[in-house]
Amino acid sequence: MKNLQEKLGREITVLLEDAYEMSGVEPSFSIPAERKFGDLSTTLAFTLAKKTGSKPFMLAGDIAARLQGKLAAVEEVRVAGGGFLNFFLRRDDFFTAQRRSLTEPWAPPARKEKVIVEHTSINPNKSAHIGHLRNSCLGDSLARCCRFLGYEVEVQNYIDDTGIQVADVVWGLLHYRRMDLDAIRRIPDLAAYLWELYAEVNRLFAADEALAAQRREVHRRIEEKAEPEYSTCLHVAEQVLLDHVRTMERLDIQYDLLARESDVIALDFFKAAAAELADRGVMAPSSDPGKQGCLVIHYDREKIEKIIVRSNGTITYVGKDIAYNLWKFDLLGRDFHYRPFHVYSDGRPIVMTASQPAASPPARSFGRGQRVYNVIDVRQSYLQNLIAQVLVQLGHPEAGANFIHFSYEMVALTPACVREMGLILEPGEESKPYIEVSGRKGRAVKADDLITRLEEKSLREVSARNPELAEAEARLLSHVIAVAALRYFMVKFNLNTVIAFDFKEALNFEGDSGPYLQYAVVRLNSILKKAAAADLDATSGAAGLAPLPEGERELYWELVLHLSLLEIQVEFALQNHELSSLATYAYGLCQKFNHYYHLFPVLAEPDPARRYLRLGLVLLFKNKIETTLSLLGIEIPGRM
RNA sequence: GCACCCGUAGCUCAAUGGAUAGAGCAGUUGACUUCUAAUCAACAGGCUGCAGGUUCGAGUCCUGCCGGGUGCGCCA
Known part of the structure; x- marks a missing residue:
């Protein structure tokens, strides 16, 4: 359908060029909700009417007359409503092309752009939770969509292994639970253990300022590589990270590179960025007396000064993130060292950054992206916007434009859910619509x-x-x-x-749910399996829809039409940052299949021509739905 | 205070400025001797928060108001 729409658009532009000013006008198409309005519809007449100041309906009539009989794929052009131009396709031709596409492997257009998707990026100090799952599921599907459309994709997971969050649990283990490193190593499920400990120590810090001060001291000692805090920190971060990687692997989510903040620091990434930031006047000493000795960036959009280097000389999270994102675009002039970290059960390696050259570094290179997607929830919008601003100010407008904060709203808990988990609601929370999740x-x-x-x-x-x-x-x-x-x-x-x-x-497995989608494909596969056993070839059969009875033909055609939209749907999802539209598309296809399934038996159909046509449609369904679901990371079970 | 997001059926959510606002759940009714009932069909359910405006056309864009959420740290 994508090729057809593009071709149709070009044909229309050429045919109308003499009569109308077509520059800047690109005909766009949609499939009307009702079949009586045709197979494709365009609002071109409304657009042109606005430009010329004439009546849409009259204009549409004129356009239809000019196009009638001149478009290769179109049987008839009709005007409807106030000026819609509706196209009725040559159905048999279109159908034949769709069937042919089944036997040709999907070949995405060759693209030179390399896309880097950063997602997950969980603090390595406790198990992952539902909030993180939304991030990882979105990020992974995003990466799959980019790959499907022909981009080279690299998935990165940023590990803040030196932050205060890890220091919190290090304090808890060493100074609160009074364990030594050996004892810590013997904790069976460290991430889950820290889940409890992290919540507990934070209650203590909130209640006792002296303990909170101890925590900051632990953080400082980690930064100075003082023992036993430093080794404990490394152990905790690596073990918990491994736990996250395994959790995500359960969901078929994989990473190419784990980029560690400790390596960003050790390799002085920020120093390289800082020189540039200072030269360009982007970063400067603060004029605010309250921020004496700090280096700040003035963030125009929010009209605020953001501290990048603290008065004690340490670098804030944003500063490190600026350096890391410059590296993603290969604008830093430095690179990480790399070492193998883990091998997935399917044999794919996962690499981690390193501060020293490794004995056996991976053969491939990382970074050097032309487009960057950062999958981070909406609460970090202002920091992400700040980074985009800095990219532009440093003289990289194209990087600024291709720096995309893939922003999404948070996952929260309903008050009922909090109660169900045996947790206590604070005063006033009962009446809230939802309660923020908090590790x-x-x-x-x-x-x-x-x-x-x-x-x-x-x-x-x-x-x-x-x-x-x-x-x-x-x-x-x-x-x-x-x-x-x-x-x-x-x-x-x-x-x-x-x-x-x-x-x-x-936990709902019915209706608008993943299992519903799988169930439709399982049933459809069952038909194909039985057909194969009976020596029926689903790819053979009639070239046209004529053998179908009238009542079925319209429905059949509508299904073919919707099935042809897959590639357009994926592009739409990516352009609009709405993967949900792809989920809705998959769901709609499954609903349509189930509807058809109940109306028209395939294998029991006595007429061979009809049977083959139905079988062909089943095969089309299989092909399109399975592809869509694979982009969402959903596999099809052998039976249900 | 400033910025961003949200308000659609009883509930949870859809709807590139387009034709009669759609699904799921919950409710009522019907369909398994049939390619898998994790399914399907039917009924019922709506002043799209309120008031203006923009235009051929507004749930969608603009303005104001009401209600809710989030962000604005020498945390990350």
Whole structure:
């Protein structure tokens, strides 16, 4: 459909050029909700009417007359409503082209741009929670969409291994629990252990300023590499990071590179950036007496001074982030060292930055992106905007334009959910619409717990439906279904919709849910499997729709039309930063398939021509839905 | 105080400025001797927070108001 629309647009422009001023006018198309309005519709007449000051309806009539019979793919052009131009396609031609595309492998356009997607970036001091899951699911699907469209994609996960958050739990382990490093190493599930400890020490810090001061002292000692704090910090950060990587691997989410803040610091990335920032006058000493000795950047949009270098000479988070993002665009003039970190079960390596050359560094290079997506929640908008501003001020407008904050709203908990988890609501919270998740307050649903809970529910459902299944196989199916439920739930909302998390909704496997989508494909695969067993070739059959009875033909055609939109849908999702539109597209296709499935039997159809046409449609459905779902990280189980 | 986001069916959410505002859940009713009922069909449910404006056309854009959320730290 994408090629057809582009061609149609060009044809129309050429045909109308003599009569109308077409510069800057690009005909755009949509599929009308009602078939009586044709297969494709354009509002071109309204656009031109505005330019010329004439009546849309009259203009549309004239345009239709000029186009009638001159467009290769179009049977008829009609005017409807106040001036809509509706196109009726040559259905058999279009259908034949769609069927042919099934036997040709998908070839995205070759693109030179390299895209870097940063997502996840969880503080390595406790287990991941539902808030992080939204980030990772969005980021991973975003990366998959970019790959699908032909971009080279590198997925990075930024690890703040030197921040105060890690220092909090280091203090808790060493000075509160009074453990030594050996004892810490023996803690079986460190991330989960720290989940509790992190919440506990933060309660202490809030209540006792002396303890909070101790925590800052621990942080300082870590920065000075003093023992035992430094080694403990390294151990904690690495173990918890490994825990996060494993959690995300359960969801089929992988990273290419783990970029550590400690390496940004050790390799003096900021120094390189600072020289440039000072030269260009972007960063300067603060004139505010309250910020004496600080280096600041004036952020125009918010009309504020943001501290980049503290009066004690240390660099703030934003400063390090500016340097890191300059590196992503290869604008820093420096590079990390690299070392292998982990190998995924499918054999893909995951690399970590290093401050020293490694014995066996990876063969590939990292960074040097032309476009950068930072998947970070909306609460960091102003810092992300500041970085974009700095890129421009440093003389890199193209990098500034290609620096994209992929912003999304937070995940929160409903008050009912907080109560259900046995946590206490503070005064006034009962009447709130939702309550922010907070690792620091221990108020969140742990990612691993939620995944496990989804797997358990799937297992009950799978076992009930397939009692003869071996447990190992049932578990495998349950896992795939649980992942679909979670990943679909995490991307189906608009980015600026706050997800007020609720177990009942997240654990729903019916209707607008991941398992619903899988179920449609499982049924459709079952038809294809039986057809293959009966030696029916789904790719053969009639070239036109004529053999279908009239009532079916219209529906069949509408389905072909919607199935052809896949590539347009992916591009739309990427352009508008709305992966939810892709989820909605997948859901719509599955609904359409289920509807068709109930109306028209495939294998039982006695007329061979009709049977082959239906089989062909089933194959088209399989191809498009499976591709869409793969972009959302959803696999299809063998049975359900 | 300033900035950003949100307000659509009982609930949770959709709807590139486009034709009669759609789904799921919950409710009522019906469909498994049939390619898997994690499904389908039907009914019911709406002053799209309020008031103006822009235009061929507004849930969508602009202004004001009401209600809710978030951000603005020598934390990250």
